[in-house]
Amino acid sequence: MKIITVFLVTILYLWTTTSGEDFENGKEICSKCECRKTPDNKTLYINCTDRQIKHIVSDWPENSDNIVATFSQNEIQTLQTFPGSKSRIKLVFDHCGIETMEPGLFESSLGVFYLDLSYNKLTSDALSADVFKGPYNISEYQPIPLEYLNLAYNQIHSLHKNVFEHTPNLKYLNLEGNDFRVLDDMTALSFSLIPQLKIFNIANNELTDVSENVIRSFRSLIELDISNNDLDFVPRGMGILTSLEILRMDNNPIYFLDDETFLGMDDILEISARNLTKLERIKTNTFAQAKKLKKLDLSQNQMLSAIDDQAFLNSEKLRELNLSNTRLPTLLPDILNWSELEVLDLNYNEFYCDCNLYNISQQLSEDIKRDQNGPYCKDVRTSFSLEIYTLTNDICMEGNYIPNFIPKPHTGSKLLRISLVLLTVMIIVAVFIAAILGFAKWRAWQRNQGYPFASQIVYNPITTNVHF
Numbered sequence: 001m002k003i004i005t006v007f008l009v010t011i012l013y014l015w016t017t018t019s020g021e022d023f024e025n026g027k028e029i030c031s032k033c034e035c036r037k038t039p040d041n042k043t044l045y046i047n048c049t050d051r052q053i054k055h056i057v058s059d060w061p062e063n064s065d066n067i068v069a070t071f072s073q074n075e076i077q078t079l080q081t082f083p084g085s086k087s088r089i090k091l092v093f094d095h096c097g098i099e100t101m102e103p104g105l106f107e108s109s110l111g112v113f114y115l116d117l118s119y120n121k122l123t124s125d126a127l128s129a130d131v132f133k134g135p136y137n138i139s140e141y142q143p144i145p146l147e148y149l150n151l152a153y154n155q156i157h158s159l160h161k162n163v164f165e166h167t168p169n170l171k172y173l174n175l176e177g178n179d180f181r182v183l184d185d186m187t188a189l190s191f192s193l194i195p196q197l198k199i200f201n202i203a204n205n206e207l208t209d210v211s212e213n214v215i216r217s218f219r220s221l222i223e224l225d226i227s228n229n230d231l232d233f234v235p236r237g238m239g240i241l242t243s244l245e246i247l248r249m250d251n252n253p254i255y256f257l258d259d260e261t262f263l264g265m266d267d268i269l270e271i272s273a274r275n276l277t278k279l280e281r282i283k284t285n286t287f288a289q290a291k292k293l294k295k296l297d298l299s300q301n302q303m304l305s306a307i308d309d310q311a312f313l314n315s316e317k318l319r320e321l322n323l324s325n326t327r328l329p330t331l332l333p334d335i336l337n338w339s340e341l342e343v344l345d346l347n348y349n350e351f352y353c354d355c356n357l358y359n360i361s362q363q364l365s366e367d368i369k370r371d372q373n374g375p376y377c378k379d380v381r382t383s384f385s386l387e388i389y390t391l392t393n394d395i396c397m398e399g400n401y402i403p404n405f406i407p408k409p410h411t412g413s414k415l416l417r418i419s420l421v422l423l424t425v426m427i428i429v430a431v432f433i434a435a436i437l438g439f440a441k442w443r444a445w446q447r448n449q450g451y452p453f454a455s456q457i458v459y460n461p462i463t464t465n466v467h468f
């Protein structure tokens, strides 16, 4: 009797642990989570945020054209195959501690177009092509229609070269906050499998470079975020991104922007270049090619002390400019048509009140000048701070006029510095050689002084005797 009871209990235990715990029961999920439908019954929302869920649902509670399921903040160590469905599905699994994923996640759920796996513990090894393979058909795996993949804030440092083999439709890829130091050749190869990518985010890694191989894979890119890395120059070859509209490159030690930086980006509308910690000057023609540029953020560039004359040449569409918190002492009225700006931020600078600023202020729209905490400049006559937008033209009077603070553009400055260094080295070497030669000569001469033959030759008695 006892043995039978133990046997039954064991069977019951095994049964519950193998089938009961393997998946969340889909039919009961709505009693555990929040479910609601749109009035037209076309979209089913399931919110399972923070419900101590450990497994994927076995099936969806009911069929609906669209399903939006959120499983944030649960404890799902292994992501299992998604339940079979013909619905168009958006899945969110952020903050779930996911470490591994089963092969063929999407095999029976071809409608998943959106997958958020941000803030998990995925490593490079967890991401294999097998995970994304579709159903097998005749001789190969069918591609899956996944368009949006968020892998931000995981532990990925590299991608397998074929990881995107089954996801040719990917349009959005987020790799923010991972462990990339370089985008190596394998990673670059993987990107060549997703030529339709439109939005790519690789912000907040430790990149020191983005190679041209990577850039070349992304010809259809519209939005690129390379902020918060260790880049000291804007990646070369970006001119190939002719359809790029938005570029974010904030918080990098970039020290250099020039007429080639944005060359080729004919469609660029918005550039965010905040806090480029080493940028000192915006050179002539830097934004000359950006003919459609509408919004430019150069704020928090705390080393920026000059914008050259024709930096914005041709940027006739510029409407929003942020120049707050820089080291600019003044601005040139000629660099752009100030009257066309709709948004301008000049706060937290150390401007000197000069005729340039007065001129600019005269051109600005009333909307901009309405700013109550208007930007200030320092009046060198009195050391008082004045509001730039209320300056009067007496600042332009002779005597008050402050000579142009903007140093003359010296485009060849780096070349000049290198030449100077070279010249100095050459002079030092020349002096050194001269000293050695001189010393050697002196030693030779000194030796000759006490050398009998030498002196005999010099004072040859025959030659001296010739004259008697």
Ligand SMILES: *[C@@H]1O[C@H](CO)[C@@H](O)[C@H](O)[C@H]1NC(C)=O
Binding pocket: 039, 040, 041
């Ligand atoms: C949605 O479904 C409910 C029952 O599930 C039904 O009563 C309602 O009429 C449906 N609405 C539409 C617009 O089909």
Ligand SMILES: *[C@@H]1O[C@H](CO)[C@@H](O)[C@H](O)[C@H]1NC(C)=O
Binding pocket: 047, 048, 049, 070
């Ligand atoms: C899901 O529910 C949580 C609270 O449990 C709420 O904070 C969150 O905004 C909801 N998410 C969605 C997508 O409805």
Ligand SMILES: *[C@@H]1O[C@H](CO)[C@@H](O)[C@H](O)[C@H]1NC(C)=O
Binding pocket: 137, 138, 142
């Ligand atoms: C299988 O693949 C072939 C060729 O790619 C395609 O024409 C066919 O529609 C696919 N079958 C299914 C069931 O998707």
Ligand SMILES: *[C@@H]1O[C@H](CO)[C@@H](O)[C@H](O)[C@H]1NC(C)=O
Binding pocket: 251, 252, 253, 275, 277, 300
């Ligand atoms: C500027 O960027 C550096 C990294 O390049 C970062 O350490 C610093 O916190 C940033 N400063 C601001 C104000 O964002």
Ligand SMILES: *[C@@H]1O[C@H](CO)[C@@H](O)[C@H](O)[C@H]1NC(C)=O
Binding pocket: 274, 299, 300, 322, 323, 324, 343, 344, 345
């Ligand atoms: C300009 O940038 C600063 C700092 O980056 C930000 O605080 C401010 O809101 C921006 N100004 C406008 C008008 O967007």
Ligand SMILES: *[C@@H]1O[C@H](CO)[C@@H](O)[C@H](O)[C@H]1NC(C)=O
Binding pocket: 337, 339, 340
């Ligand atoms: C600046 O823009 C205004 C308004 O669009 C226009 O009237 C003016 O001619 C422009 N000035 C120059 C120098 O292009």
Ligand SMILES: *[C@@H]1O[C@H](CO)[C@@H](O)[C@H](O)[C@H]1NC(C)=O
Binding pocket: 333, 355, 356, 359
């Ligand atoms: C300011 O504008 C006036 C005419 O509006 C011009 O004569 C003067 O040269 C300008 N000054 C500077 C410093 O640009």
